[in-house]
Amino acid sequence: MSSLLQDAIQKLAKDAVGRFVRPNQVVGLGSGSTAAYIVREMAGLKAKNTLLCVPTSLQIKVEAEKSGLRFADEGRIPDIDIVFDGADQIDGRFNMIKGGGGALLREKILISSAKTVVIVADEAKFVKSFSRSVPIEVHPMARTSAAKKLEEVGGRPAMRTLDKGYPFVTENGNIILDTVFSSIPDPEKAELELKGIAGVMEVGLFTRKSDVYYYRAKSDGTFEMVNP
Numbered sequence: 499m500s501s502l503l504q505d506a507i508q509k510l511a512k513d514a515v516g517r518f519v520r521p522n523q524v525v526g527l528g529s530g531s532t533a534a535y536i537v538r539e540m541a542g543l544k545a546k547n548t549l550l551c552v553p554t555s556l557q558i559k560v561e562a563e564k565s566g567l568r569f570a571d572e573g574r575i576p577d578i579d580i581v582f583d584g585a586d587q588i589d590g591r592f593n594m595i596k597g598g599g600g601a602l603l604r605e606k607i608l609i610s611s612a613k614t615v616v617i618v619a620d621e622a623k624f625v626k627s628f629s630r631s632v633p634i635e636v637h638p639m640a641r642t643s644a645a646k647k648l649e650e651v652g653g654r655p656a657m658r659t660l661d662k663g664y665p666f667v668t669e670n671g672n673i674i675l676d677t678v679f680s681s682i683p684d685p686e687k688a689e690l691e692l693k694g695i696a697g698v699m700e701v702g703l704f705t706r707k708s709d710v711y712y713y714r715a716k717s718d719g720t721f722e723m724v725n726p
């Protein structure tokens with residue numbers, strides 16, 4: 499990533515935290531390198547000790563620990579005031595593909611429950627229509643049955659692997675089938691349909707629109723808020 503783009507993300511993190519975080523909030527923390535900028539920015543907040551955070555992965559939990567943030571009991575999910583998160587792609591209608599880091603299940607739980615959602619991403623992630631695979635978290639027992647069903651609905655699933663071919667296992671003990679679709683004309687319908695396959699724990703299509711704010715970091719070092 500260029501240093502100008504890093505500058506832009508740094509600046510937007512400052513703006514987003516200043517604009518959206520208030521004392522005594524319960525704050526959901528999405529995962530990934532862009533969300534980590536937000537967490538680092540939260541380290542400097544005067545009201546830091548009044549916040550309670552809910553992390554979506556060990557990666558962001560470690561960042562939050564370094565920033566001196568406190569954690570909520572996960573049972574407080576109904577009280578989540580705000581979630582900060584990144585995205586892998588955002589289409590022209592503000593649907594998202596997420597799950598590049600494998601935290602999609604916990605991210606979906608937080609994003610579907612929070613009062614307000616703030617998405618931070620660099621400009622390359624904003625596209626007219628999706629052009630990458632959709633991460634689909636699947637119970638290991640359904641590895642082949644879910645893959646077959648995904649093929650039946652036109653997908654080309656591939657199990658995510660680490661170096662040397664070891665399966666990538668999520669923090670929930672599941673696998674990810676990164677699934678290519680030739681097109682996704684109706685992401686909301688696709689999200690529901692794919693979620694209905696037995697053994698599918700979560701789908702990396704995120705279609706919530708209300709109270710979602712998007713920040714775009716630009717390669718000239720600036721940023722903007724782009725809203726539906």
Ligand SMILES: O=C(CO)[C@H](O)[C@H](O)COP(=O)(O)O
Pocket residue numbers: 528529530531532533583584585586595596597598599600601602605
């Ligand atoms: O969905 C995610 C993790 O499951 C991340 O938000 C997404 O992969 C973007 O990550 P990054 O900011 O590192 O590009």
